[in-house]
Amino acid sequence: MDSTIKHIGVFTSGGDSPGMNAALYAITKTAEVNGINVSGFRKGYEGLIDGDLVQLKSHELQKLTQKGGTILKTARSKRFLELEGRKKALQTLNVNKIDALIAIGGDGTFKGLLAFSEICDIPFIGIPGTIDNDISGTDYTLGFDSAVNTTIENIDKIRDTAESHNRVFIVEVMGRDSGYIGIHSGLMVGADAILIPESGTDFINLLGKVKNYDSEDAFLIVVSEGDEIGAELVSSKIKEVNPNVDLRITKLGHIQRGGNPCALDRMLGIRLGVEAVKSLLQSKKNVMIGILNNQLHLTPFNEVVKQHQVNKELHELLELFGT
Amino acid sequence: MDSTIKHIGVFTSGGDSPGMNAALYAITKTAEVNGINVSGFRKGYEGLIDGDLVQLKSHELQKLTQKGGTILKTARSKRFLELEGRKKALQTLNVNKIDALIAIGGDGTFKGLLAFSEICDIPFIGIPGTIDNDISGTDYTLGFDSAVNTTIENIDKIRDTAESHNRVFIVEVMGRDSGYIGIHSGLMVGADAILIPESGTDFINLLGKVKNYDSEDAFLIVVSEGDEIGAELVSSKIKEVNPNVDLRITKLGHIQRGGNPCALDRMLGIRLGVEAVKSLLQSKKNVMIGILNNQLHLTPFNEVVKQHQVNKELHELLELFGT
Amino acid sequence: MDSTIKHIGVFTSGGDSPGMNAALYAITKTAEVNGINVSGFRKGYEGLIDGDLVQLKSHELQKLTQKGGTILKTARSKRFLELEGRKKALQTLNVNKIDALIAIGGDGTFKGLLAFSEICDIPFIGIPGTIDNDISGTDYTLGFDSAVNTTIENIDKIRDTAESHNRVFIVEVMGRDSGYIGIHSGLMVGADAILIPESGTDFINLLGKVKNYDSEDAFLIVVSEGDEIGAELVSSKIKEVNPNVDLRITKLGHIQRGGNPCALDRMLGIRLGVEAVKSLLQSKKNVMIGILNNQLHLTPFNEVVKQHQVNKELHELLELFGT
Amino acid sequence: MDSTIKHIGVFTSGGDSPGMNAALYAITKTAEVNGINVSGFRKGYEGLIDGDLVQLKSHELQKLTQKGGTILKTARSKRFLELEGRKKALQTLNVNKIDALIAIGGDGTFKGLLAFSEICDIPFIGIPGTIDNDISGTDYTLGFDSAVNTTIENIDKIRDTAESHNRVFIVEVMGRDSGYIGIHSGLMVGADAILIPESGTDFINLLGKVKNYDSEDAFLIVVSEGDEIGAELVSSKIKEVNPNVDLRITKLGHIQRGGNPCALDRMLGIRLGVEAVKSLLQSKKNVMIGILNNQLHLTPFNEVVKQHQVNKELHELLELFGT
Structure with a gap:
């Protein structure tokens, strides 16, 4: 056990995601049990640069496992991309006697830590937090x-009205250039077609399917925002071949980012948060904690890559259900 | 009691809305207790014209009070606007020996019944069903x-991410040319600004407020889809005066139409459905059943108007909270 | 307008209920606009006695309209039942220069204010807050x-499993000696039987119904906790006449008290909160604000009674659907 | 590929659980694509014995991935425990020319298949379905x-009222003799104590903690129904050492069995359902399909055991957070 760590700093960075507060709770609780203080930097790297920090207490965080977003707030920091910014951050760590740093964020966050490690040699640990699920080293x-x-839940609502009107609905979901949310949600709602960036859409097939769809029923198309074809083009193509179609587009948007974390994300936050502190106590550094094949798994920052996880099994499911 | 009624027809028309199935249950149950059969016409006036009907049983409908949309499906019918269509509908009623008709829909639906009453003299009863709450004669x-x-619930989710990033969010909600959903939801989520068609927005005031808003917090703007200014214009104006603002637009869209009906809508469906049948038994005809000042209330079809219910109290609330 | 009011005290008392925080927001916002400070006393009358208060700011409360419970906490106070306790409370008001008091709670809370008014002559306003809906002067x-x-929502979940097993389920809901939650929820979920304290249950009829129920389906019985027969007795009687019945009891319990307030309660909190402050400015005192027939309505404290609101219409619905 | 399979039978058995309908959808869709018919037996082994079956169509099941429970209904069958019953079931399979059987249920279901395999040599495939998560061979x-x-979600609601009153709450959750739901939910809601059957509760420690708990806050205890101490004993012990404690017990009960399946269960149902049919096509038999370490995994029925999965990591989490 690394008994030299007395004060851990923690922050959330990049896009917020449900479960971050559960991770903060677990980090703080585990640290407290080991006699370590925890300070939270606000607004990601910005708080590191500006010395904007608050002390965290597990007793207060305990009530917030259910809360979406991040109580530490988050931001993307241009200043930290410059050496000048990183030097200021280093000064903050020194002034506040921070012995180790835990960051919750995406691959950009971990790249920032790698750059920071060139001038700062306290141990860094990363926890993957993003709704897009596009980071290697964790399931x-x-x-x-x-x-x-x-x-x-929201596509289920749309099904109610789609079935009442026998309408075609195109629902656009998030994921940036990853179709992971799209393929999963499409399968789960029994969609008639699923369009994601990772898969060349058989457009002819889709149009044929819509043309001949049972006009006594709904027809649901789930499209990932990163899909090159996109909701509008699909819509106009469908209207070309099927001018009388009763079609609507809904883009779910930012509601997908917020809300109380579900069971899996709370548990994930707790498992990763506990392991982050334990890893520091075992003198680990510059690694991301993930869950790979249901086991805790460490990946060095320089091996973490942005990754689309549409594996063979998913591709087969897409082929079977999605076109 | 009107003992001549042996067979009631019922249909849903216009946009679907949660609670329609609860009304169908109540109509059928009340009819059965009074020895009356109920047939449901599918797809609104289209089913009336085409003779597309199913027998309804309260035992089956009982399980569906929780279901959004309408199991009878709904549609807007161009054919019923023509005398030809209405004549076919009359024929359907005659062939199936329908003694009375109950329609669940909006003001357009009731206008249709008025026109139909010129050639068909069985009693008609209307039940107001629309998410826009823009019909007179009912609260x-x-x-x-x-x-x-x-x-x-969805703006609450957006607040999570808005607060995590200290972002300005413009959320567009439904209501066609009525701001009723907008003002209600805006008040309920603690919005910083609420823009609805019924109120001339003090744009200067809004921009000043956004310009000076606490950059350490979220700023939520709720806009009704019918508002002439609209989400995009508000967004571009804000960016003019505040170029660095971190702003997002989300349009909630059709998710607002579906989903399991809430308590109030289930109860409303049951109360209105029971009263519709009772009114028929009391020889009422060509009236809409509503709840006015918490009491059951009948309004003749020719007095039902499309109405924006932003009354004095709401305007004062809007002035107090919304700008 | 009563310009003498500069500082309002507010507290929540009795059982907590969703919507209390929205009322606190509306009170504070309306007061601020009128240049009035608001202090919140914690834990009901206990905070009044102990001088345990915090300053309220609408900017902070704005985010909490969505939060269940009461951020001021609540309690039942034995000390305030004694003159000694009330004298200490008076002292607290004097020391903190409180000019008026708004209390959110049930009929017991308003009785407390009446007693207090004998030694304290600043104006009191009451807002009815209880999940039981058993207070006169408000719908x-x-x-x-x-x-x-x-x-x-939870009985809907129980229906899933009840239908999967063709089981009889007895679900006990809250309401103390009022059957208001019972009759409403029973109707809304399509229950096969509804037992409430206000209605002499036709036990023979119920048993006959269960004995002959379709063993190919679920059978849902909703029982109010105040019903004298109760879930256990119903269960044992059913098993007497129908020994092989597959029956389960679920008591929903305290989950019914918490959770994010629904739309109606948020709006109610806002309307009542605004009107409470306005009433003070209009020199009203010792009245409860309610919504009667959809209009704001004031009732003097000494006319507020605990009341079961199962009116004629509800009794007819119960007879039609509930037995 | 095994081209001899033309007709698959499927049934759900034991307790119902959310996700079963998604599995039925996936089985049927995969079978259809491979030119195979699917019949669903109703009420588990009872339907097999009685020849109570319906044809399944993916087009209809597609809309039901969101529905809790099982549309095929389920039951525990005493008759199938007897050879007589199993012989009748065999007759049903022969009469209907069923070539393979897929069962969704718990370890008892798979034991039934093992016994059945002694007289019936068509291939059987099992899918693990139970809320208790107590089956080996799948995560x-x-x-x-x-x-x-x-x-x-419901303990979150209880937290609202617990915090409003600074109350101690004991919440009993399901899991029969497994504490898996208890430990997971307890961690996720930030419980102050978690009592499960697998862990000898340090009662002295618990009582000390409750005795000294911050009376300015809630204190949440999550107890698994299988825990030998149980909610009532914990309650009475606490009251012994702390007579003035404001304590409530809530038993969540059967609401935990129903409701729309969450994302993970829908996906699990789809993955397992697809693989069940694929396994049959690959001539697999008498195996259960599971997801182990995030990979599809087959376990022979005779190796499937009832298993409590509180592994080392969970025990450490329990020690850290739960006592």
């Missing part, structure tokens, strides 16, 4: 399961 | 409360 | 609609 | 994630 990122649950 | 229309609940 | 109390929504 | 059983989500 799930914090927030993905909550985002998918929000997505399917 | 609530079926579906309004459920739509507002869906709206606020 | 809805804060929290009732949220409790019913929680109830029906 | 998740169908329904567990949904049950935990229902549990935590």
Whole structure:
């Protein structure tokens, strides 16, 4: 056990995602049990640069495992991309006698830590937090399961009105250039077609399917925002071949980012948060904690890559259900 | 009691709304207790014209009070606007020996019944169903409360991410040319600004408020889809005066139409459905059943108007909270 | 306008209920606009006695309209029942220069204010907050609609498993000696039987119904906790006449008290909160603000009674659907 | 590929669990694509014995991925425990020319298949479905994630009222003799104590903690129904050492079994359902399909055991957070 660590700093960075507060709770509780103080930097790297920090207490965080977003707030920091900014951050760590740093965020966050490690040699630990689930070294990122649950609950609502009117609905979901939310939610709601960036859409097939769809029923198309074809183009193509179609587009948007974290994300936040502190006590540094094949797993920052996880099994499911 | 009624026809028309199935249950149950059969016409006036009907049983409908949309499906019918269509509908009623008709829909639906009454003299009863709550003669229309609940649950989610990033969010909600969903949901989520068609927005004031808003917090703007200014214009104006603002637009869209009906809409459906049958038994005809000042209330079809219910109290609330 | 009021005290008392925080927001916002400070006493009358108060700011409360419970906490106070306690409370008001008092609670809370008015002559205003909806002078109390929504969402879940097993389920809901939650939720979920204290249950009829129920389906019985027969007795009677019945009891319990307030309760909190401050400015005192027939309505404290609101219409619905 | 399979039978058995309908959808869709018919037996082994079956169509099941429970209904069958019953079931399979059987249920279901395999040599495939997550060979059983989500959403509601009153709450959750739901939900809601059967509760420690708990806050205890101490004993012990404690017990009960399946359970149902049919096509037989370490995994029926999965990591989390 590394008994030299007395004060851990923690922050959330990049896009917020449900489960971050559960991770903050677990980090703080585990640290407290080991006689370590925890300070939270606000607004990601900005708080590191500006020395904007608050002391964290597990007794207060305990009530917030259910809360979406991040109580530390988050931001993307241009200043930290410059050496000048990183030097200021280093000064903050020195002034506040921070012995170790835990960051919750996406691959950009971990790249920032790598750059920072060139001038700062306290240990850094990363926790993957993004609804897009597009980070290697972990099966799930914090927030993905909550985002998918929000997505399917709302597509279920859309099914009610789609079936009442026998309408075609195109629902656009989030994921940036990853179709992971799209394929998962599409399968889960029994969609008639699923369009994601990772898969060349068989457009002819889709149009044929819509043309001949049972006009006594709904027809649901789930499109990932990163899909090159996109909701509008699909819509106009469908209207070309099927001018009388009763079609609507809904873009779920930012509701997918918020809301109380679901079970999986709370547990993930707790498991990763506990392991982050334990890893520091075992003198680990510059690694991201993930859950790979249901086991805790460490990946060095320089091996973490942005990754689309549409594996063979998913591709087969897409082929079977999605076109 | 009107003992001549042996067979009631019922249909849902216009946009679907949560609570319609509860009304169908109540109509059928009340009819059965009084020895009356109920047939449901599918897809609104289209089913009337085409003779597309199913027998309804309260035992089956009982399980569906929780279901959004309408199991009878709904549609807007161009054919019924023509005398030809209405004549076919009359024929359907005659062939199936329908003694009375109950329609669940909006003001357009009731206008249709008025026109139909010129050639068909069986009694018609209307039940107001639309999420827009824009019909006179009732404090609530079926579906309004459920739509507002869906709206606020989702704006609550947006608040999570807005607060995490200290962002300005413009959320567009439904209501066609009525701001009723907008003002209600805006008040309920603690919005910083609420823009609805019924109120000339003090744009200067809004921009000043956004310009000076606490950059350490979220700023939520709720805009009704019918508002002439609209989400995009508000967004571009804000960016003019405040170029660095971190702003997002989310349009909630059709998720507001679906989902399980909330308590109020289920109860409303049951109360209005029971009263519709009772009114028929009391030889009422060509009236809409509403709840006015918490009491059951009948309004003749020719007095039902499309109405924006932003009354004096709401205007004062808007002035107090919304700008 | 009463320009002498500069500082309002507010507290929540009795059982907590969803919507209380929205009322606190509206009170504070309306007061601020009128240049009035607001202090919140913690834990009901206990905080008044102990001088335990915090300053309220609408900017902070704005984010909490969505939060269940009461951020001021609540309690039942034995000390305030004694003159000694009330004298200490008076002292607290004098020391803190409180010019007026707004209390959110049930009929016991208003009785306390009446007693207090004998030694304290600043104006008091009451807002009805209890999930039981058993107070005269208002159609809805804060929290009732949220409790019913929680109830029906959970009975809907029970229906899933009841139908999968063709089981009889007895679900006990809250309401103390009022059957208001019971009858409403029972109707809304399509229950096969509804037992409430206000209605002499036709036990023979119920047993006959259960004995002959379709063993290919679920059979749902909703029982109010105040019903003299109760879940256990119903269960044992059913097993007497129908020994092989597959029956389960579920008591929903305190989940009905918490959770995010639904739309109606947020709006009710806002309307009542605004009117409470306006009433003070109009020199009103010792009245409860309610919504009667959808209009704001003032009732003097000494006319507020605990009341079961199962009116004629509800009794007819119960007869039609509930036995 | 095994081209001899033309007709698959499927049934759900034991307790129902959310996700079963998604599995039925996936089985049927995959079978259809491979030119195979699917018949669903109703009420588990009872339907097999009685020849109570319906044809399944993916087009209809597609809309039901969101529905809790099982549309095929389920039951425990005493008759199938007898050879006589199994012989009748065999007759049903022969009469209907069923080539293969897929069963969704718990370990008892698979034991039944093992016994059946002595007289019936068509291939059997099992899918683990139970909210208790107590089956070896899979990390998740169908329904567990949904049950935990229902549990935590409701404990979150209880926290609202517990914090408003500074109360001690004991919440009993399901799991029969497994503490898996208990430990997971307890961690996820930030419980102050978690009591499960697998862990000898340090009662002295618990009582000390409750005795000294911050009376300015809530104190949440999550107890698994299988815990030998149980909610009532804990309650009475606490009251012994702390007579003035304001304490409530809530038993969540059967609401944990129902409700729309969450994301994870829908996906699990789809993955397992697809693989069940694929396994049959690959001539697999008498195996259960599970997800182990995030990979599809087959376990022979005779190796499937009832298993409590509180592994080392969970025990450490329990020690850290739960006592």
